[in-house]
Amino acid sequence: MKTIDEINHKISRGEAAVLTASELKRQVADGEHLSVADVDVVTTATFGIMSGTLALVHIPVSAPGTFHHAEKAWLNGVPAIPGPCPNERLGVVDLVVFGTSRANQSYGGGHLFRDLVEGSEVEITVETGGRQISRNVTLAEMDLARIVTTRSAFMNYQALVNRKEGTERTIFSVRGISGPFREVTVSGCGDINPLQNDPQGRVIGVGSRVLLNGGMGYIMGTGTRSTRKHPNIAAFADMKEMAPEMMGGFVTSDGPECITSIGAAIPVLDDTILDSIRITNAGIPLPVADIEDRTAFTSSHYGEVWDHTDLVITYSPEACLQCEPCQAAAICPTRAIIPGERIDPLRCVHCGTCLRECIGDAFSGNLGTITVEGRPVPITCRQSSREHALRICHHLKTLIIEGKFHLTGKCGDLW
Structure with a gap:
C-alpha cells in the first residue's frame, strides 16, 4: 500500500505515474493489466450547470465616511446580499452573490462571475440611506473574491423527460422539455466524475485539494441534498486563479x-481504489425522471450518453443559409455562435441545442438516444460537457507532472 506522502515525493521528483481517468479506462478496455505499482494518480473532473454556486466578494465602493452601510447591492444588475459584516462607514462592502440570481432573463450570477474572471469592469451599485452609489470595479480591485459551492460534483445526476403533452419550462432545458417522450435532457459526465471514481470516499474528503473553475481550491465537506447513495461536495477557491472558459452562465x-x-486527483493507494476507478459509463446507472416531479421512474446508463456519441458540436460555414436572424445563435445558451463565421470554442459547452434550430444543418453532432421504457428518446440538451471535463483532467495531469499540484490527504470523511 502506498501513502500520499510517498506519492507527493514522487511528484516533487518528477517521477509520479499520472493518468487521466479516461486514459486508464481506455488501457483497461484494450486489455492492459494495470496494478497499483503502475499508476500513482488518476485525474477526474466534471463540468456543467451547478446551481449551488455563489461568490463571496469584498469591494471598495467609495471613500470612508461616504455612507453608513450597504442596505442593498447589485453587480451588473445582479442582486447581491450585503454582509454579514456591516463595514460601518468604511466605504466598502462584503457581498454574497448567488450564481442563480439574475439581472434579467439572459444575464445572471454565472455570467457575472465569468465577466469578473475575464477582467471585465462590472458596475457595483449600493443602496444606502435612500440613495444609490455606483462605480465600476474589476476583480483585481477586490481584496477577496471567492467562489463557494454549496452543492457541486454530484456523483452523476439524472435524465429528464416529459410524459405529458405540451412543453414544460425548466432549468433543465434551453427550449423546454416537450412530451410525451419527445426528448430527454441529461446531466453528468459519467465515468470521469470525481466521486464516481471514489464512491466510498476513501481518498476524497474534507480538505482535499481540487481545481474549482480551474483555480486551486479545497473541499469543505458534503453539499446540500448530498446522500450516501447520491453524494456531492461543497468546495471553495479564489476567483483570481480561475479560468473563464471553465465557468460561466447558461440561459435555460x-x-x-x-x-x-x-x-x-485520486491517489491510487491500493487495489480497492484502483478497482473503483475501473468503472465505465455502461456500468453507471442513469436514473430517468419525469420533469413534473423529478422522481425517477426507470433507469438507463451513461454509456447511452457518452459512448459512441460526439463530445464536440461542429460547424460547417459553407452550409450556413445566412438566415436573419440566426435562430441557432439566438437560442444558444452561452452565446457561443458567431453567425456565418464560427462557434467560439471558449464559450461553447457542446450542449447540442443548436442542432435542432438550424434549418441549414450547419451544425452537426450525434447526441444519441436514451432507452426509456423500451423506446429510444433523442437527447436534445446536455447540461454537462464531457469535452470540458476531459480538458480539466488533462490540465490537472499536467500540473501534477510539472510539480505544480500536490495531493492533500483528507482531514475528514464526507460520510
Missing part, C-alpha cells in the same frame, strides 16, 4: 443558470 428556458467545474 427558465432563465440564467451557473456553469461550474471541479477537477480532483
Whole structure:
C-alpha cells in the first residue's frame, strides 16, 4: 500500500505515474493489466450547470465616511446580499452573490462571475440611506473574491423527460422539455466524475485539494441534498486563479443558470481504489425522471450518453443559409455562435441545442438516444460537457507532472 506522502515525493521528483481517468479506462478496455505499482494518480473532473454556486466578494465602493452601510447591492444588475459584516462607514462592502440570481432573463450570477474572471469592469451599485452609489470595479480591485459551492460534483445526476403533452419550462432545458417522450435532457459526465471514481470516499474528503473553475481550491465537506447513495461536495477557491472558459452562465428556458467545474486527483493507494476507478459509463446507472416531479421512474446508463456519441458540436460555414436572424445563435445558451463565421470554442459547452434550430444543418453532432421504457428518446440538451471535463483532467495531469499540484490527504470523511 502506498501513502500520499510517498506519492507527493514522487511528484516533487518528477517521477509520479499520472493518468487521466479516461486514459486508464481506455488501457483497461484494450486489455492492459494495470496494478497499483503502475499508476500513482488518476485525474477526474466534471463540468456543467451547478446551481449551488455563489461568490463571496469584498469591494471598495467609495471613500470612508461616504455612507453608513450597504442596505442593498447589485453587480451588473445582479442582486447581491450585503454582509454579514456591516463595514460601518468604511466605504466598502462584503457581498454574497448567488450564481442563480439574475439581472434579467439572459444575464445572471454565472455570467457575472465569468465577466469578473475575464477582467471585465462590472458596475457595483449600493443602496444606502435612500440613495444609490455606483462605480465600476474589476476583480483585481477586490481584496477577496471567492467562489463557494454549496452543492457541486454530484456523483452523476439524472435524465429528464416529459410524459405529458405540451412543453414544460425548466432549468433543465434551453427550449423546454416537450412530451410525451419527445426528448430527454441529461446531466453528468459519467465515468470521469470525481466521486464516481471514489464512491466510498476513501481518498476524497474534507480538505482535499481540487481545481474549482480551474483555480486551486479545497473541499469543505458534503453539499446540500448530498446522500450516501447520491453524494456531492461543497468546495471553495479564489476567483483570481480561475479560468473563464471553465465557468460561466447558461440561459435555460427558465432563465440564467451557473456553469461550474471541479477537477480532483485520486491517489491510487491500493487495489480497492484502483478497482473503483475501473468503472465505465455502461456500468453507471442513469436514473430517468419525469420533469413534473423529478422522481425517477426507470433507469438507463451513461454509456447511452457518452459512448459512441460526439463530445464536440461542429460547424460547417459553407452550409450556413445566412438566415436573419440566426435562430441557432439566438437560442444558444452561452452565446457561443458567431453567425456565418464560427462557434467560439471558449464559450461553447457542446450542449447540442443548436442542432435542432438550424434549418441549414450547419451544425452537426450525434447526441444519441436514451432507452426509456423500451423506446429510444433523442437527447436534445446536455447540461454537462464531457469535452470540458476531459480538458480539466488533462490540465490537472499536467500540473501534477510539472510539480505544480500536490495531493492533500483528507482531514475528514464526507460520510
